[in-house]
Amino acid sequence: MADDPLVVGNSTDAVILVGGQGTRLRPLTLSAPKPMLPVAGLPFLQHLLARIAEAGITHVVLATSFKAEVFEQHFGDGADLGLELDYVTETEPLGTGGGIRNVLPKLRGDTIMVFNGDVLGGADLGAVLDTHASSRADVTLHLVRVSDPRAFGCVPTDESGRVTEFLEKTEDPPTDQINAGCYVFRREYIEKIPGGRAVSVEREVFPVLLAEGAHVQGHVDNSYWRDMGTPEDFIRGSADVVRGIAPSPALPGQRGEFLVHSGAGVAPGALLIGGTVVGRGAEVGAGARLDGAVLFDGARVEAGATVERSIIGFGARIGPRALVRDAVIGDGANIGARCELLNGARVWPGVDLPDGGLRFSSDV
Ligand code: GDD
Ligand code: MG
Numbered sequence: 001m002a003d004d005p006l007v008v009g010n011s012t013d014a015v016i017l018v019g020g021q022g023t024r025l026r027p028l029t030l031s032a033p034k035p036m037l038p039v040a041g042l043p044f045l046q047h048l049l050a051r052i053a054e055a056g057i058t059h060v061v062l063a064t065s066f067k068a069e070v071f072e073q074h075f076g077d078g079a080d081l082g083l084e085l086d087y088v089t090e091t092e093p094l095g096t097g098g099g100i101r102n103v104l105p106k107l108r109g110d111t112i113m114v115f116n117g118d119v120l121g122g123a124d125l126g127a128v129l130d131t132h133a134s135s136r137a138d139v140t141l142h143l144v145r146v147s148d149p150r151a152f153g154c155v156p157t158d159e160s161g162r163v164t165e166f167l168e169k170t171e172d173p174p175t176d177q178i179n180a181g182c183y184v185f186r187r188e189y190i191e192k193i194p195g196g197r198a199v200s201v202e203r204e205v206f207p208v209l210l211a212e213g214a215h216v217q218g219h220v221d222n223s224y225w226r227d228m229g230t231p232e233d234f235i236r237g238s239a240d241v242v243r244g245i246a247p248s249p250a251l252p253g254q255r256g257e258f259l260v261h262s263g264a265g266v267a268p269g270a271l272l273i274g275g276t277v278v279g280r281g282a283e284v285g286a287g288a289r290l291d292g293a294v295l296f297d298g299a300r301v302e303a304g305a306t307v308e309r310s311i312i313g314f315g316a317r318i319g320p321r322a323l324v325r326d327a328v329i330g331d332g333a334n335i336g337a338r339c340e341l342l343n344g345a346r347v348w349p350g351v352d353l354p355d356g357g358l359r360f361s362s363d364v
């Protein structure tokens with residue numbers, strides 16, 4: 001019945017797609033898959049897993065491919081998070097649709113909630129499941145509105161909220177409603193996805209379902225939403241979690257302008273603002289200025305250096321009075337004193353820039 005109470009828990013499985021290569025976040029994704037990069041000091045996936053647990057779903061299947069082993073090494077059977085985690089690995093990436101189809105043998109229920117593994121969101125997952133149940137849809141898509149839909153799946157709906165088209169990354173979007181990367185499937189619609197080959201859920205599965213007349217419902221809301229696929233979004237998303245703008249049940253407690261994790265050292269006179277996070281064992285020197293900085297574990301920012309809207313990789317070092325703005329510094333890199341890294345600069349892991357070795361001005 002349409003007004004049946006929603007049943008989650010054992011009857012609803014979650015599937016998280018985490019097999020992408022995270023190319024736009026290189027060089028950070030050379031050593032870790034995108035969903036494992038620390039956001040506000042915790043692996044990104046931990047925030048999503050906590051939201052899934054909070055919604056009452058306990059069985060979660062991770063669809064892995066690129067750097068598959070890292071996930072299981074970190075999360076194990078999921079008991080620490082109150083979850084039962086399963087892992088299914090694609091030896092060759094099967095795409096988003098192929099990845100969903102590939103986990104079919106692990107699914108237990110008739111309702112499957114699928115997540116892109118790189119979306120920081122605040123949607124009420126229970127409400128998405130309610131829409132799916134009350135509209136008796138075959139598939140329900142969570143949709144949000146963005147100012148520029150061209151980088152996403154554009155998803156127009158009719159007056160009843162039913163999806164009329166799915167246009168992945170179109171140059172001429174007919175609406176600002178986009179695919180937020182969270183779907184509810186009736187199990188048989190996963191069984192229909194062709195097996196044994198790469199399939200895109202966005203370019204093949206959804207357009208075919210719509211052409212065949214399946215009931216694909218949209219669930220639109222105004223929740224916090226950000227795809228974490230680029231350095232700019234990753235930095236903003238991390239800062240939003242630190243400040244409490246993006247909800248995360250994985251990090252309970254008060255939020256403020258910065259977050260310093262255990263074992264980190266911040267010298268007196270350092271300024272930490274803009275949602276800066278200082279990872280475990282990281283060090284910040286006297287008079288350093290960190291504004292919207294993401295310091296991974298073991299990173300060091302020396303005295304008088306400035307880091308703005310940038311990611312400093314595991315164990316990387318920013319020398320005294322260096323300036324790092326809108327940049328990504330790879331794991332273990334060393335940025336010498338007074339160097340200037342600006343405007344989209346990406347330093348590869350282990351690179352050693354000597355003191356004063358890269359500047360945009362002629363003074364030393
Ligand atoms: N298992 C598996 N196998 N996972 C994959 C594969 C694969 O072959 N390819 C990608 N993924 C995972 C990625 O790890 C990521 O979590 C998710 O699928 C989406 O891939 P992205 O590469 O991040 O896609 P996108 O951001 O360009 O676009 C997608 O997300 C947008 C919302 O964030 C699409 O679903 C768009 O329609 C959507 O608007
Ligand atoms: Mg993405």
